[in-house]
Amino acid sequence: MIRAVLAVFRRDLALAWAAGGGAAAPLGFFVGATALVPLTAGPDPQTLAVIGPPLLWLTAALAALMVLERLFQADLEDGSLDQLLLSPAPLELLVAAKGAALWVAIGGPLALVAMPMALAMQTPPHAAPLAALGLLVGLAAFIGAGLFGAALAAGVRRGGVLIAILVLPFFAPPIIFGAAAASRAAAEGLSTDAFSFLCATALFFAALGPIGAAAALRQHLS
Amino acid sequence: MTGYSGATDQPGEGYRRVQLAISDLALDRGGWRLFEHLSFTAPAGAHVALTGPNGAGKTSLLRAIAGFLRPAAGTIAVDGRAPEDAAPLLHFLGHRDGLKATLDARAHVRFWADVLGGGAVEDVLARVGLGRVTDLPARTLSAGQSRRLALARLIAAPRPLWLLDEPAAALDTAGKALLNTLIDAHCAGGGIVVAAVHEPLGAPTQTVQLG
Secondary structure, three states, rough: HHHHHHHHHHHHHHHHOOOOOOOOOHHHHHHHHHEEEEHHHHHHHHHHHHHHHHHHHHHHHHHHHHHHHHHHHHHHHHHHHHHHHHHEEEEEEHHHHHHHHHHHHHHHHHHHHHHHHHHHHHOOOOHHHHHHHHHHHHHHHHHHHHHHHHHOOOOOOOOOHHHHHHHHHHHHHHHHHHHHHHHHHHHOOOOOHHHHHHHHHHHHHHHHHHHHHHHHHHHHHO | OOOOEEEEOOOOOOOOOOOEEEEEEEEEEEEEEEEEEEEEEEEEOOOEEEEEEOOOOHHHHHHHHHHHOOOOOEEEEEEOOOOOHHHHHEEEOOOOOOOOOOOOOHHHHHHHHHHOOOOOOOOOHHOOOOOOOOOEHHHOHOOOOOOOOHHHHHHHHOEEEEEEEEEOOOOOHHHHHHHHHHHHHHOOOOEEEEOOOOOOOOOOEEEEEEO
16 A cells, blocks of 8 residues: 555656656746746835745745646546556545645745745845745645645646636635744744644645545546 | 455466456436446456447446446446455556556556556566567557557556456557457456457457447
8 A cells, every 4th residue: 555655656756847747837937926026016125025925925826726737637638547546545545645746846846946035035044944944834735725626627628727716715724824924934033823823724734635635536537 | 455455375376266246237427328237247267248339338337347437226246345345356448548658668567566556567568568668758659559558557466357448449460469368368367357349359258238
């Protein structure tokens, strides 16, 4: 069973970074969109310090949305999903492995580039690692909730819009706590209460997302 | 999950002997009744040819036996279990080969062996005639080669019940001969093959006509 879960994790990680895989696009979007912020809001350091952390969170959430459309659709179309269902391992665990692979594939690099982006937004140097760590945890919440929406919309052509409508409301809790933690980190250092709530929402979505997604996927096959 | 796997532990002993029993089955597709009152039993070693015109429900029947599609009425029993609980006992080879364009042939075989529960995968590709293209990404394979790669799944993870949907599609003469060899060996070892076919394939022990 562990072997099957690890195999799905490894394969999705390889697919994400292979040519035509989905991992580079959200990363490019994140860097590109945040780089445009000083051009739209002006270079005033005080303005940037205020709007910087929330905008980093917003672009990270939208970047996560980008990869969800093809996450299960590709497996449904090429027949891979049939094989996952025939595994002795429960579909919930295999779906969780897919989510974990996506998190590593885009969450890791995104958190890394978030540090220089946060510095560019006038986040104090001591708070930049905290901002990146928060985004890493927040992406786990986004992907957990996103798994469910992606599974529901897997059979829909151009399902991206549907996924956005389904999933964005669930992005609210991690965004609220994440942006609050980032803003306070810039002002007064680590805020354990906001950060704890962020971690709690991430755990909640990461645990429930695969279960809901597996149930939705079973419906698509029949 | 509970050590309930398709292959017996001893090599050369063939497959776990299972039986496929279908009784009074009815299937719906998109609000239409495809067929009803279908009953047949396939003992270990049986090769069932599933025939019928396009749209008669051959693919749906195979998907129902695999547990992907819920019957409208009647029962399907694989080794006395409902299909959803019998997943580790069966292979489903549909008209989509289940390949990822950027991964090479060897990666596919290893993935199936890991996910479906199989043993050594070294000679599997050579046995389906893909020994020279093990490192090529799937997008460069021809339709026939892709189908051969999908067949490799049947060998990579030994399971007693094979559900094959038009398995000879896109295969050349040698490929069809290979498929027949695989099916004969599987049935001789106590496995069951249920194959939806338009043209006769090998020597089926029984024929189920739909529609």
